Amino acid sequence: MVLVVSEEVRDAVDARRPVVALESTIISHGLPRPRNLQVALELEAAVRAEGAVPATIAVLDGRPCVGLEKGQLERVANEDGFRKLGHRDLPLAVASGASGATTVSATALLAASAGVRVFATGGLGGVHREWTLTQDESADLGLLARTRITVVCAGVKSILDVPATLQRLETLGIAVAGYGTDRFPGFYLSDSGHPVDWTLETPQQAAEVMRAQDALGAPESALIVANPVPEAEQLDPELHTRVLADALHACEKAGVTGQGVTPFLLDYLVRHTDGASLSANLAAVRGNVRLAARIATAWTEA
Ligand code: PSU
Ligand code: MN
Numbered sequence: 220m221v222l223v224v225s226e227e228v229r230d231a232v233d234a235r236r237p238v239v240a241l242e243s244t245i246i247s248h249g250l251p252r253p254r255n256l257q258v259a260l261e262l263e264a265a266v267r268a269e270g271a272v273p274a275t276i277a278v279l280d281g282r283p284c285v286g287l288e289k290g291q292l293e294r295v296a297n298e299d300g301f302r303k304l305g306h307r308d309l310p311l312a313v314a315s316g317a318s319g320a321t322t323v324s325a326t327a328l329l330a331a332s333a334g335v336r337v338f339a340t341g342g343l344g345g346v347h348r349e350w351t352l353t354q355d356e357s358a359d360l361g362l363l364a365r366t367r368i369t370v371v372c373a374g375v376k377s378i379l380d381v382p383a384t385l386q387r388l389e390t391l392g393i394a395v396a397g398y399g400t401d402r403f404p405g406f407y408l409s410d411s412g413h414p415v416d417w418t419l420e421t422p423q424q425a426a427e428v429m430r431a432q433d434a435l436g437a438p439e440s441a442l443i444v445a446n447p448v449p450e451a452e453q454l455d456p457e458l459h460t461r462v463l464a465d466a467l468h469a470c471e472k473a474g475v476t477g478q479g480v481t482p483f484l485l486d487y488l489v490r491h492t493d494g495a496s497l498s499a500n501l502a503a504v505r506g507n508v509r510l511a512a513r514i515a516t517a518w519t520e521a
Pocket of ligand 2: 355356357358477478480
């Protein structure tokens with residue numbers, strides 16, 4: 220097996236102790252240096268504080284690693300030319316010995332292969348605005364339609380076409396529930412302006428849904444637990460609307476396409492909100508990591 224699972228993660232999975240998968244694209248391509256390394260370490264510590272084992276996932280020198288040591292995390296945060304790998308890139312990276320960070324799609328796939336059921340991130344990828352022209356829909360969605368994993372996120376990134384993404388989630392048959400809310404969260408914002416059909420109130424309820432998924436069997440799709448950033452920590456909605464419009468314009472003008480779009484927009488928002496979007500992003504991720512650890516715990520206690 221090509222997968223390299225750290226001893227700590229393997230032991231925890233084998234003993235059915237709680238494990239939380241963490242993605243690495245947010246570290247390498249989603250957050251500015253040197254803050255990104257601090258965040259990577261802080262998120263792992265937050266998982267441990269809840270009594271679970273963190274499994275940050277990345278590809279290092281062609282080896283997909285589940286569970287990184289500090290030196291490996293430092294490479295993810297600081298190495299120049301570190302690639303961004305969706306799940307389709309995994310075989311190419313493995314065969315060529317490349318190194319790269321894994322997006323939600325690649326992380327979910329590798330986590331599931333390693334027997335890790337719960338995964339925390341910031342915001343999922345989805346359908347980009349102008350989709351009809353560019354056909355830009357994140358590979359996150361298609362992969363989650365056929366992978367049995369629970370993703371705790373603050374909805375989908377607000378740079379996207381949120382209603383179109385919600386529609387695609389429905390079409391693809393991916394279960395979505397708000398956590399403590401009947402509103403779909405908006406990543407930097409607590410409320411995207413769109414409702415969700417289902418609400419979960421406790422980690423135990425999330426674990427019940429996971430058990431029901433297994434009892435029902437195929438298709439092997441994901442569960443999205445959409446956990447809003449606390450209102451006190453969200454980005455000012457008015458600032459968000461204004462700067463996002465500028466960011467989309469700048470992205471088009473710069474001719475950025477494909478994998479470059481999401482990192483460009485996130486970076487633009489950080490620089491033009493005086494870091495306020497970064498604070499909101501971090502608050503969202505922190506909350507998601509904590510909740511994911513609690514769901515992983517409820518899942519293993521069943
Ligand atoms: N969440 C964040 N920051 C990020 C991402 C998610 O808070 O940078 C990353 C995830 O790895 C997600 C990716 O899979 O952005 C989506 O990129 P794309 O739109 O190119 O599929
Ligand atoms: Mn894309």
